Amino acid sequence: MGTTVGGDWExxxxxxLWSNGSSSLNTGASNSSGxxxxxxxxxxxxxxxxxxxxIVMFITMVSLGCNMDWTKIKEHVKKPKPMxxxxxxxxxxxxxxxxxxxxxFALNEITAVVVLVCGCCPGGTLSNILTLPLQGDMNxxxxxxxxxxxxxxxxxxxxxxxxxxGFPGLVSVVPYGRIIITLALLITxxxxxxxxxxxxxxxxxxxxxxxxxxxxxxxxxIACLAGFTVGRYVLVVLQPALxxxxxxxxxxxxxxxxxxxxxxxxxxxxxxTISIETGCQNMQLASTILKMGFPQEVMGPLFLFxxxxxxxQLLEATVYILVSRCYRRYTAAKQKVTVTNDLLLPPxxxxxxxxxxxxEYVGTPLHExxxxxxxxx
Numbered sequence: 331m332g333t334t335v336g337g338d339w340e341x342x343x344x345x346x347l348w349s350n351g352s353s354s355l356n357t358g359a360s361n362s363s364g365x366x367x368x369x370x371x372x373x374x375x376x377x378x379x380x381x382x383x384x385i386v387m388f389i390t391m392v393s394l395g396c397n398m399d400w401t402k403i404k405e406h407v408k409k410p411k412p413m414x415x416x417x418x419x420x421x422x423x424x425x426x427x428x429x430x431x432x433x434x435f436a437l438n439e440i441t442a443v444v445v446l447v448c449g450c451c452p453g454g455t456l457s458n459i460l461t462l463p464l465q466g467d468m469n470x471x472x473x474x475x476x477x478x479x480x481x482x483x484x485x486x487x488x489x490x491x492x493x494x495x496g497f498p499g500l501v502s503v504v505p506y507g508r509i510i511i512t513l514a515l516l517i518t519x520x521x522x523x524x525x526x527x528x529x530x531x532x533x534x535x536x537x538x539x540x541x542x543x544x545x546x547x548x549x550x551x552i553a554c555l556a557g558f559t560v561g562r563y564v565l566v567v568l569q570p571a572l573x574x575x576x577x578x579x580x581x582x583x584x585x586x587x588x589x590x591x592x593x594x595x596x597x598x599x600x601x602x603t604i605s606i607e608t609g610c611q612n613m614q615l616a617s618t619i620l621k622m623g624f625p626q627e628v629m630g631p632l633f634l635f636x637x638x639x640x641x642x643q644l645l646e647a648t649v650y651i652l653v654s655r656c657y658r659r660y661t662a663a664k665q666k667v668t669v670t671n672d673l674l675l676p677p678x679x680x681x682x683x684x685x686x687x688x689x690e691y692v693g694t695p696l697h698e699x700x701x702x703x704x705x706x707x
Contacts, residue, residue, distance in 0.1 A: 380622055382552045387618045388519045389544055393455050394475060395523020396534050402469040403476065412467075412600045416474040419590045419608045421485050425450045427582045429493040435571040439497050443504060444632045445575055447616050448639055450489040452478035454612030456640070460647050464654060466603035474607045479520065483513045508623040516615070567634050576635070576642045583609030584650055602654065606647065613640045
C-alpha cells in the first residue's frame, strides 16, 4: 500500500486528525475532516496484516460455500416470499440506519464512510451460527446469507454511492472499483466451498474444524499486529459516537427486521431468522475493504471499527436469544385440553377401557400437538 496520498484524498488532510498520536481524537464534524495518519507500521508488517485479513476473508467465504445446499435454495426460490423480504430488509434497513446514525452523530466524512461500509455489507456466517440457538429457519438463514453475498457485488457499491451523496466530497473518493474487485474475488473461495460440498461432502466436517482453528489463529495475529502498530491511536475507535453507533446499529437491525417480517405475516421462525440476518453483517468483509480499499494515511486505525461492531453484535444477539427463549417458554406453557369425544381417540385403549386422550399444545410458536393417553379419573 502506498505511503503517499494524492488526488481527491488530499482535501481530507487540511486539518491534523492524527497529529501527535492524540488519543482524544474527535470523530465529530466540528473538529476535522481529515489529517494524514503517520503509521508506525513498516511495509512488511502492513503486508502481513493484509495477508491475515485476506486469509480470514477466504476462510469465511469457503465456510459459507460449504453451508450452501442447492436443494434447499431451489425450494426457497420456488416460494421466494421469505427470501425476498429478507433481502429487502438486509439492503434496505441497515444502510439507511447507518446513514441516519452517521448524520445524527454529525460524523466527519472519514468516519461516516466507515459506518456506511459496515451498514452496506451483506450478511455473514455469524448469523447462521446464531440462528440455531434462536430456533429460526436454518435453511432460510443460509439461503439469505448466500443471496445477500451474491447481490452485494452490485448492491454494496450502489448503496455506498447513493448514501455518500449526503456527505460532500465522498462520492468522488470512495474506491468503488476496488470494492467491486474485492467482492468479485470472494466468489472463488465461496465456489470452492460449494464444489467441496457437492463432490466431497465427507471433507466438509474436517474442513470446518480446520477452518475454525486457522481463523482463530489468524484473528489473534491480526489483533496483535493491530495493537502493536496502531495501538496508540486505537482509542479513536472507542470514541462515544462510534461506540453508540456500534451499539445501536445491530439493535435497530434486529428490531426492524423482525417487525418487517411480521408486517408480511411470516411465521415466528422466519421472523426470528430475518431479524438475526438483518442485524448481523459480514464484518470480516468490512475490515478487509476498509484496510485494503482505502489509503492507510486516511483510514488510520478506523479499519478496526468492525471488530468493535462484532462485539456488540454478539452481546446483543446473546440477549436477544435469551429473551426470545424465555418468552417462548412462557407462552408455550403446556395447556392440556381433555377431549371426551370418542372420535378423537387414537388407535389403542379407549375411554371405555379406563383411558382418555389429553391433547397437549407444546411450543405454541410451532403449534406442535401431541396426544397423550392418561388414565381416566
